[in-house]
């Protein structure tokens with residue numbers, strides 16, 4: 001087997017959406033274990049054309065991989081692929097991730113700059129392609145042969161995440177310009193809406209990095225493309241898998257040795273917290289901070305464990321609605337994570353305040369407006385709950401207007417709402433890859449025709465945006 005340099009380009013939109021994807025970390029680690037050298041180049045805050053040209057000249061790769069997991073990169077991936085081909089037409093351009101799997105044929109019809117799309121889990125197919133450079137020998141892919149679209153079914157999926165890694169003893173050899181990447185503060189998430197009011201904008205912490213814990217989700221939130229529905233229909237994998245605790249701890253040690261102060265953990269598809277209790281215990285002697293996003297309501301045990309295992313912690317909880325009624329209804333229909341009442345939510349927050357206030361620990365709460373079946377009354381309950389949070393726990397919200405968020409519901413490809421809009425009384429305003437491409441192109445000019453990409457039959461897109469703006473103003477003034 002010969003070594004072939006492979007470059008991964010992580011797209012961004014200006015200084016946003018440029019966090020390196022977990023998929024790239026896993027792929028890079030997997031290739032390295034199999035003797036293939038690679039480098040991840042993050043294009044956030046950079047002159048894309050200039051950087052892509054320079055990095056190709058520097059590394060001389062035979063294969064370039066571009067992440068198209070998040071639909072927000074629809075415009076950028078086409079542009080990046082074009083620059084790669086212009087710089088060296090012999091380089092094979094491969095894309096992968098959730099959105100590329102979903103739109104495989106449409107993307108290959110749209111641009112000739114992309115040679116191959118890897119669908120579903122990419123580790124083994126990418127390795128096979130790098131070695132053989134023969135699509136016929138590779139599973140899970142789509143490509144064009146003599147102008148004809150060829151789609152091979154998604155037959156490979158990872159049954160286990162053992163022996164993988166999302167870190168390296170020298171992170172510079174995994175992520176290009178690592179020191180700059182890790183030290184630069186950037187926007188982690190934001191909501192592009194056609195309004196001068198920013199309804200969501202969260203920055204990364206200094207020296208924060210993803211800790212790769214697992215993949216997949218067993219929940220089925222109606223708005224989520226990575227839900228059980230989205231994953232099983234697109235990735236042919238409807239279950240979630242954890243990495244062994246010991247492997248994750250090894251990664252955390254490597255990250256700490258490379259200057260990481262804060263671990264970012266956004267995973268938790270089970271109600272059983274025993275995995276995290278064990279993991280946090282093992283991480284406790286590393287003297288690190290953590291940003292933890294549990295996907296359910298964290299128990300008192302896990303909150304206590306956070307406080308004893310980390311120097312400082314930030315916790316982000318997503319009740320999605322402040323209305324018990326609406327959450328119960330969505331759960332009952334099978335389109336939300338586990339139900340918990342507002343009373344239980346308040347008890348958890350009491351616990352966070354009890355163990356975290358004295359050390360300045362912070363809380364983020366994420367709500368949405370425009371959810372299916374949300375009434376005006378439900379929305380007002382969300383607002384009322386949020387205002388009470390700001391007033392009752394001022395110590396947990398250094399910047400309440402940034403930490404209490406009510407994001408307008410947006411369309412995500414492959415989500416239950418995208419697949420079955422009628423079931424949710426919704427109407428899609430975007431469907432094709434070209435629609436997403438145009439939307440992402442408009443993000444740059446700020447003239448976005450359909451910021452959300454969907455609306456309810458009984459609640460227009462503009463009215464949902466109005467709710468989000470109303471929420472932000474009320475939180476600011478509360």
Ligand code: SF4
Nearest residue numbers: 217219221224227295
């Ligand atoms: S918990 Fe819900 S929002 Fe989070 S990944 Fe799973 S389905 Fe998506």
